Amino acid sequence: MAVEVVKRGGKPATTAGGPAGAAPAGLSAHLQKRLRANGSREFALDAQLAAPPGITILFGASGAGKTTLLDCLAGLLEPDAGHIALRGRVLFDKAAGVNLPTRKRSLGYVFQDLALFPHLTVEANVRYGLAEIPGKEQVRRTAAILESLRALHLRARYPGEISGGERQRVALARALVTDPDLLLLDEPLGGLDAPTKSAIVDDLRAWNRAHQIPILYVTHDRGEVFALGERAVVLEAGRLIAQGTPHDVLNAPRQEAVAQLAGFENIFDATLDATHEAQGTMTCRLAGTAVTLEVPLSRVAPGGTARVAVRAGDILLATSRPHDISARNIIPGVVLTLEQRDFMITAQVDCGVRFEVHLTPGARDSLQLHPGREVWLVLKTHSCQLVVPST
Amino acid sequence: MDWQAFLLTVKLAVLVTAILLVLGLPIAYWLTYSRRRWKFLIEAVVGMPLVLPPTVLGFYILLALGSKSPIGRWWEALTGHTLAFTFEALVIGSVIYSLPFTVQPLAAAFSTVDAKFVAASATLGASRLRTFFRIILPLSVSGLLTAIALTFAHTMGEFGVVLMVGGNIPGVTRTVSIDIYDQVQATNYASANQTALVLLAISFVALSLVYAWNRKVWAIWPWR
Numbered sequence: 001m002a003v004e005v006v007k008r009g010g011k012p013a014t015t016a017g018g019p020a021g022a023a024p025a026g027l028s029a030h031l032q033k034r035l036r037a038n039g040s041r042e043f044a045l046d047a048q049l050a051a052p053p054g055i056t057i058l059f060g061a062s063g064a065g066k067t068t069l070l071d072c073l074a075g076l077l078e079p080d081a082g083h084i085a086l087r088g089r090v091l092f093d094k095a096a097g098v099n100l101p102t103r104k105r106s107l108g109y110v111f112q113d114l115a116l117f118p119h120l121t122v123e124a125n126v127r128y129g130l131a132e133i134p135g136k137e138q139v140r141r142t143a144a145i146l147e148s149l150r151a152l153h154l155r156a157r158y159p160g161e162i163s164g165g166e167r168q169r170v171a172l173a174r175a176l177v178t179d180p181d182l183l184l185l186d187e188p189l190g191g192l193d194a195p196t197k198s199a200i201v202d203d204l205r206a207w208n209r210a211h212q213i214p215i216l217y218v219t220h221d222r223g224e225v226f227a228l229g230e231r232a233v234v235l236e237a238g239r240l241i242a243q244g245t246p247h248d249v250l251n252a253p254r255q256e257a258v259a260q261l262a263g264f265e266n267i268f269d270a271t272l273d274a275t276h277e278a279q280g281t282m283t284c285r286l287a288g289t290a291v292t293l294e295v296p297l298s299r300v301a302p303g304g305t306a307r308v309a310v311r312a313g314d315i316l317l318a319t320s321r322p323h324d325i326s327a328r329n330i331i332p333g334v335v336l337t338l339e340q341r342d343f344m345i346t347a348q349v350d351c352g353v354r355f356e357v358h359l360t361p362g363a364r365d366s367l368q369l370h371p372g373r374e375v376w377l378v379l380k381t382h383s384c385q386l387v388v389p390s391t
Numbered sequence: 392m393d394w395q396a397f398l399l400t401v402k403l404a405v406l407v408t409a410i411l412l413v414l415g416l417p418i419a420y421w422l423t424y425s426r427r428r429w430k431f432l433i434e435a436v437v438g439m440p441l442v443l444p445p446t447v448l449g450f451y452i453l454l455a456l457g458s459k460s461p462i463g464r465w466w467e468a469l470t471g472h473t474l475a476f477t478f479e480a481l482v483i484g485s486v487i488y489s490l491p492f493t494v495q496p497l498a499a500a501f502s503t504v505d506a507k508f509v510a511a512s513a514t515l516g517a518s519r520l521r522t523f524f525r526i527i528l529p530l531s532v533s534g535l536l537t538a539i540a541l542t543f544a545h546t547m548g549e550f551g552v553v554l555m556v557g558g559n560i561p562g563v564t565r566t567v568s569i570d571i572y573d574q575v576q577a578t579n580y581a582s583a584n585q586t587a588l589v590l591l592a593i594s595f596v597a598l599s600l601v602y603a604w605n606r607k608v609w610a611i612w613p614w615r
Binding site: 074075076101102103104105106107108109111113115117118119128129131132174175178 | 505507508510511512513514515516517518521525526529530
């Protein structure tokens with residue numbers, strides 16, 4: 001198979017060879033990779049991924065295989081099987097024997113620990129990827145990218161002499177200056193304070209508007225998922241278990257791991273009592289209690305066990321039993337504690353299991369809530385997510 | 392003090408150090424980054440001069456360079472004279488004998504260079520050669536310096552191999568360590584002491600420079 005080498009800094013010469021259905025402007029990959037992690041448990045990555053131009057968030061707990069996936073895309077690890085195509089170019093195809101070396105893949109990779117070269121100045125670090133263009137042009141482009149990321153004043157300094165946020169800007173500049181076809185960002189903004197983070201995110205968004213390449217952005221911070229992503233995919237134990245808009249993925253989790261990452265405060269064991277196929281619902285009983293919940297229909301056999309996840313912000317509180325209401329789950333309980341954090345009250349309510357409920361100070365005052373008060377929790381069926389327990 | 396022997400020895404040490412840098416860099420690189428299963432065999436071969444008696448090593452080098460060996464015959468056809476007991480034979484013998492003193496510090500230094508830097512260099516489009524000269528080698532400066540100093544000092548002071556393959560021809564193969572041996576045999580202790588002291592000083596200065604550099608006594612490189 002003929003694979004043309006793309007000149008760094010130039011626009012790619014596209015070649016045929018991608019599989020039918022691959023987005024010509026984006027990334028499509030199907031990868032399998034087995035790893036023996038530290039001789040202990042074997043880890044297997046098996047993921048099918050399509051990323052159009054724009055930011056795709058790769059979300060998952062640590063150890064889910066996010067970095068392994070990026071390393072396979074970058075060619076730093078060789079997958080055992082699969083196919084990777086980028087903007088119509090085949091980067092890897094096990095069956096056809098294609099495995100383009102990393103240096104010819106035309107990608108930018110910001111590593112989790114940045115990997116800025118300690119013996120080179122900021123300017124030399126950024127220029128490093130421009131070796132094949134004339135010197136004058138190198139200087140001009142290096143200055144331009146540093147300027148746009150507000151790091152030009154750092155150019156004579158060494159990585160050891162600048163702050164963490166500055167290092168992250170420089171690492172981003174070094175990856176962007178080569179005008180890559182694919183950008184891989186492995187938690188590039190980890191450990192930064194919110195204002196610094198959002199300033200860098202704005203710069204990245206501005207760059208992306210002008211360049212329109214697929215960007216894979218790894219994070220385990222759900223704030224970043226909503227702030228950045230047009231699309232999110234969730235990786236768990238080497239598999240892509242969910243993909244869609246950040247809203248879809250994080251608000252209707254199917255795995256306990258995703259529910260935890262997505263901020264579902266209440267996660268309980270439950271036993272399935274009955275299914276109501278016609279209504280599209282099931283009833284289940286929370287383990288160790290008489291509390292039954294109506295939840296959306298899913299593939300759990302009666303008598304089987306599952307986990308139920310509910311967001312604290314999706315639960316309503318009433319001081320008398322509500323009637324004539326569409327919500328199907330009304331559970332009596334007793335307020336245990338009320339705790340204020342900023343403008344949100346966190347209530348712990350004992351219903352046999354302990355529910356966390358979020359409400360506003362105004363709601364607390366008008367309901368005259370206090371510890372010991374009897375209340376009713378009101379939950380919509382679709383606020384209750386049945387999730388598969390994490391192993 | 393036999394200045395002829397001293398200059399000859401310095402010439403030998405400089406030449407051997409230069410040749411070993413050219414040979415040692417790729418060998419050390421290969422030993423660090425190759426994933427071949429039989430890598431340990433090459434490591435063992437490279438390390439052999441550390442443990443073999445110099446007479447054993449010298450004996451086999453002598454056989455390999457002699458008139459009956461292919462190398463010796465090829466050399467005679469090329470130059471018209473034998474290879475054994477010449478300065479060239481001394482250089483070949485010393486290169487083999489000092490090989491581990493070049494390769495091991497280099498390989499040790501290369502292996503401490505974080506793999507992330509090598510990976511980052513590749514993602515930035517750099518070839519392996521560029522990665523080696525721009526990233527790996529600059530980050531291994533102390534290993535490089537150690538290799539140079541050890542190789543130089545070790546070649547300056549070698550005795551057994553030199554005697555076996557070079558003999559003791561003044562101005563051709565007579566090095567300072569052989570000179571010292573001769574002076575002692577002739578009970579000329581004052582002269583032996585003079586030469587020995589010079590060798591001692593050179594070794595001490597070379598090692599002091601290496602250890603001082605490795606402890607960053609002088610801030611002569613700006614990164615931290």
